[in-house]
Amino acid sequence: MDQNSEIVSKQVILIVDDTPDNISLLSGLLKEQYKIKIATSGVKALQIAAQQPAPDLILLDVMMPEMDGYETCRRLKSDLLTVDIPVIFLTAKNQAQDEEKGLLLGAVDYISKPISPSIVMARVATQLNLIRVQHLLRNQNKYLESLVQDRTSKLGKMQDAIIMAMASLGEVRDNETANHICRTQNYVMVLARQLSQHPRFKQELSNENIELLFKSAPLHDIGKVGIPDKILLKQGKLTADEFEIMKQHTSYGRETILSLERYLGESNNFLRFAREITYSHHEKWDGSGYPEGLTGDAIPISARLMAVADVYDALITEREYEPAFEHQTAINIMRDARSSHFDPDVLDAFLQMADKFDMIARSFREPLLKSSGSGATHETSSYAN
Incomplete structure (x- = not known):
């Protein structure tokens, strides 16, 4: 891909959620502006994030079976290949200590469910502008x-x-x-x-x-x-x-x-x-x-x-x-x-x-x-x- 193509190419967002309805909602909201990748588990998210080209941003659910979002984020931030990928948590857990835990693990933002489409779009755009x-x-x-x-x-x-x-x-x-x-x-x-x-x-x-x-x-x-x-x-x-x-x-x-x-x-x-x-x-x-x-x-x-x-x-x-x-x-x-x-x-x-x-x-x-x-x-x- 030449330099001009890279400049105009869509940025990549990895959506990680074990609930099909949530994935459908988020991908439908974001797919016109961004390239979307999907993972239905923390293990799959780690595999996709480590592949090149890496995602520009990860939207990560917290409550998932086997490996929850917090553990997924911890592993992302402990790997040199994925440490710099910004993570936004999307979760129904809205207590202050939950948000604090996510931010201490290295997340850049924390959005409560049920999501507001305008808030998700604004927070995503903010992080991707910083990445540019x-x-x-x-x-x-x-x-x-x-x-x-x-x-x-x-x-x-x-x-x-x-x-x-x-x-x-x-x-x-x-x-x-x-x-x-x-x-x-x-x-x-x-x-x-x-x-x-x-x-x-x-x-x-x-x-x-x-x-x-x-x-x-x-x-x-x-x-x-x-x-x-x-x-x-x-x-x-x-x-x-x-x-x-x-x-x-x-x-x-x-x-x-x-x-x-x-x-x-x-x-x-x-x-x-x-x-x-x-x-x-x-x-x-x-x-x-x-x-x-x-x-x-x-x-x-x-x-x-x-x-x-x-x-x-x-x-x-x-x-x-x-x-x-x-x-x-x-x-x-x-x-x-x-x-x-x-x-x-x-x-x-x-x-x-x-x-x-x-x-x-x-x-x-x-x-x-x-x-x-x-x-x-x-x-x-x-x-x-």
Whole structure:
């Protein structure tokens, strides 16, 4: 099969259930979008999962004779051939301890029966979107490594282009543009250079690390590929429940980078910065951010820089339903958030370099009014109110 055929081929889902009616329901629901494989026992599921090409996702019933779903999952996760295949449990066992047990065994999700078709479709799409991103990142590194010895300069440019393409997966779904990526990565670089001689940041912000920060910054919202369109593209303010789902993009982004690190069997500063930025750029200095509510220096430096860059760009960017703030107004809003949202030293460096931020924004100005998803709404509205 050629490369183009692989790109357009359907992803494979293995349905494991000993009840024919359940298999019929799930396969009927999913067969138009995905290629379906069937197993009626845990033993058969292990055999199919170990065959190449392996399934992209496994929907696994818990209550089966001989080998239940929990034992099947444990064996899948103990085999190098199947350890990385994501597993979603489908079961009528809906106690908290049942879900906890499944997740501790390595499952990525847990859906209660009787199933809701819309929930199954959404959860499946989320996991398979993450897999697509992970495969793209893995293929990128394989390709780059094969040529690194004799094409260093050309590969450097190719790497940058592929990183931008990966970043665009998240931004395009949020109706963002490449200009947003270019602006924020340049903001981060300017800010890092300004702080590179500061006693608190000097060790971390070497010239080499600043270059890696510049390259990793575009990946900050890559986890948005896992957010449903009805939430990501909603016009206006999200409900509390919708916002909780939106916040998961930080975890999806981190998991994408962690998956790549596991595949490579190692990490490096580029992947570390990418992981820190994707996961922690919505943390706030006073602990009121997410996903972990980190405070102060517990927030990675890379994420503190990205927080300033991302908020400034959200404030000065025009939305279909929300006008842009003038540069000076954005400066004043962010100054008021010193020591609450932002590391005070990082914010002070930003204030010193505000004119350069304005120049970058003008250099990569949006040519036309554009619509954006709700991610930016929650950045700007929290300051405007």
